[in-house]
Amino acid sequence: MPATPAPEPQTAFPFIGGRPALDFVATLGKRHTEPLERLPDPAALARWITEAGLDTGAGDGPVRIGEADLARARALREAVHRLVHAALCEGAPDPADVARVNEAAALPDLAPQFAEPYDGACGPVLRWTAGRPGPAALATVARDAVLLISGPLLGRVKECENPTCSLLFLDDSQARRRRWCSMDRCGNLAKVAGYRARGRTASTR
Numbered sequence: 001m002p003a004t005p006a007p008e009p010q011t012a013f014p015f016i017g018g019r020p021a022l023d024f025v026a027t028l029g030k031r032h033t034e035p036l037e038r039l040p041d042p043a044a045l046a047r048w049i050t051e052a053g054l055d056t057g058a059g060d061g062p063v064r065i066g067e068a069d070l071a072r073a074r075a076l077r078e079a080v081h082r083l084v085h086a087a088l089c090e091g092a093p094d095p096a097d098v099a100r101v102n103e104a105a106a107l108p109d110l111a112p113q114f115a116e117p118y119d120g121a122c123g124p125v126l127r128w129t130a131g132r133p134g135p136a137a138l139a140t141v142a143r144d145a146v147l148l149i150s151g152p153l154l155g156r157v158k159e160c161e162n163p164t165c166s167l168l169f170l171d172d173s174q175a176r177r178r179r180w181c182s183m184d185r186c187g188n189l190a191k192v193a194g195y196r197a198r199g200r201t202a203s204t205r
Contacts, residue, residue, distance in 0.1 A: 011038045013048055016182045018170030021145035022157070023052060025081045028074075031166035039077075042070045046134070054110060054137040056128045063133045073138055076104050080145045084168060087149045088157060104142035107135050162186035 017023040029036035039045050042065035049063045079097035086093045115127040130136035156171045160181035167181035180186040
């Protein structure tokens, strides 16, 4: 019998944006070169929702996601991405993008509740509830995008300066001079590239 092909490794999601909306936008990577789709199927979206901490944590398995949910999620992601860029460049937003994000944000989102039983002895334990966990998670992302784009933290949103990266992040550094999405990712790559360039320059002298 032929050997069973090994399953392809799951794409790792970057959670370095500093906000749920920016982390969600990052599910499409390398936008400026060869786009990397990190949500190829409903199962990937369900996994992102869980890893982002936006599921109900009820222990009854992954969030149920259908093809229609995936299509809406991708459309929401791209609308958020365009709106963030328009806001950063002080450009006019596309009304269709505004309507899409508003529509998603208007849906019921995740509701915080005390986990039961709660007797107060050890402090409250938080859990999330939702009638429809998938759309609720996307509603939470959409509301975060609205608050971010319309709020004072927008000025701290940056795009990674690595030309092959497109991740957006919230600059939380004290001097507000952060250039890379992460030192573990693009920052170290830039350091290595700079070191090699200096070495080549020195060798030609």
